[in-house]
Amino acid sequence: MPTTNVIEVERLNVAYGDFHAVRDLSFHVRRGELYALLGTNGAGKTSTLETVEGHRTATSGTVRVFGENPRDRAAVRPRMGIMLQDSGFTPDLTVAESVRLIGALTRRTDRPERVLDVVDLTRKADTKVSQLSGGEKRRLDFATAVYGGPELVFLDEPTTGLDIQSRDALWSTVDKLREGGTTVVLTTHYLEEAQQYADRIGLMHRGTFHREGTVAELTRTLPSVIRFGLPASTPVLPLDARREADGRYLVETFELQKSMSVLLRWAEDHSLELRELEAGPTRLDDVFRAIA
Numbered sequence: 001m002p003t004t005n006v007i008e009v010e011r012l013n014v015a016y017g018d019f020h021a022v023r024d025l026s027f028h029v030r031r032g033e034l035y036a037l038l039g040t041n042g043a044g045k046t047s048t049l050e051t052v053e054g055h056r057t058a059t060s061g062t063v064r065v066f067g068e069n070p071r072d073r074a075a076v077r078p079r080m081g082i083m084l085q086d087s088g089f090t091p092d093l094t095v096a097e098s099v100r101l102i103g104a105l106t107r108r109t110d111r112p113e114r115v116l117d118v119v120d121l122t123r124k125a126d127t128k129v130s131q132l133s134g135g136e137k138r139r140l141d142f143a144t145a146v147y148g149g150p151e152l153v154f155l156d157e158p159t160t161g162l163d164i165q166s167r168d169a170l171w172s173t174v175d176k177l178r179e180g181g182t183t184v185v186l187t188t189h190y191l192e193e194a195q196q197y198a199d200r201i202g203l204m205h206r207g208t209f210h211r212e213g214t215v216a217e218l219t220r221t222l223p224s225v226i227r228f229g230l231p232a233s234t235p236v237l238p239l240d241a242r243r244e245a246d247g248r249y250l251v252e253t254f255e256l257q258k259s260m261s262v263l264l265r266w267a268e269d270h271s272l273e274l275r276e277l278e279a280g281p282t283r284l285d286d287v288f289r290a291i292a
């Protein structure tokens with residue numbers, strides 16, 4: 001199957017009066033891809049997503065979704081599911097009524113019972129929205145993205161407020177949607193989720209991309225790290241290390257395996273225990289910290 005772009009953004013600008021929230025931003029999302037739009041606070045993620053979702057008009061530049069202008073709601077909306085940070089369901093409606101409403105609004109076909117089952121709210125079908133817990137409300141928000149298995153799904157901070165079981169269940173549902181070919185656009189402040197699930201990441205800062213690429217592309221410019229603790233008096237270390245505020249040692253290296261082997265041999269030779277030893281490639285958190 002040829003790779004086609006589901007989303008194409010070319011030199012997007014979004015301004016609020018004199019303030020430029022998004023500057024000349026260009027990116028595309030391929031069919032079947034999970035693309036994470038991440039960034040610092042106020043970077044312009046919401047402004048960008050609202051434009052792609054068709055809720056906001058670009059100040060300049062072009063945005064195409066399925067080759068169409070996303071402001072053309074009739075052409076685009078039935079094909080996309082949007083899980084907002086708060087979908088704003090009417091508190092007096094029951095969960096089942098809310099799910100049926102999603103069906104009517106999206107004009108997608110599905111069985112509400114199936115959707116309730118997928119988001120694990122079958123037991124709460126007759127409960128009013130106002131009586132749901134925070135995590136249950138979030139799962140109801142997720143139903144808006146799942147209903148009718150749309151081709152494109154936007155997940156805005158999908159797992160905020162969810163316990164670990166609900167998070168795992170949400171990601172397993174997302175995996176199933178993806179097996180069916182669904183394209184996913186994610187925003188999250190849980191960087192480990194982006195690191196685990198995203199095919200590509202656009203990392204925004206002050207209205208533009210600080211970096212864009214796969215997780216490996218984003219992290220490989222920074223060294224891997226090794227951390228460990230040692231007793232008070234030790235022989236001279238075999239590689240450059242610095243002391244952290246908590247007294248542990250930190251080694252930064254572009255040759256993780258080699259440095260580990262040097263360190264382990266040294267510890268063995270001196271009968272030393274490397275306490276709380278941790279080693280691994282740079283995490284996305286470190287890429288974020290490097291922005292500052």
Ligand SMILES: Nc1ncnc2c1ncn2[C@@H]1O[C@H](COP(=O)(O)OP(=O)(O)OP(=O)(O)O)[C@@H](O)[C@H]1O
Nearest residue numbers: 016019020021039040041042043044045046047048
């Ligand atoms: N309606 C508005 N009027 C004026 N300024 C706005 C408006 N909406 C957003 N902004 C500003 O535009 C910038 C980008 O905001 P946006 O909400 O797109 O960022 P974000 O990346 O989603 O941030 P966060 O992670 O904090 O939610 C911010 O500086 C914000 O204050």
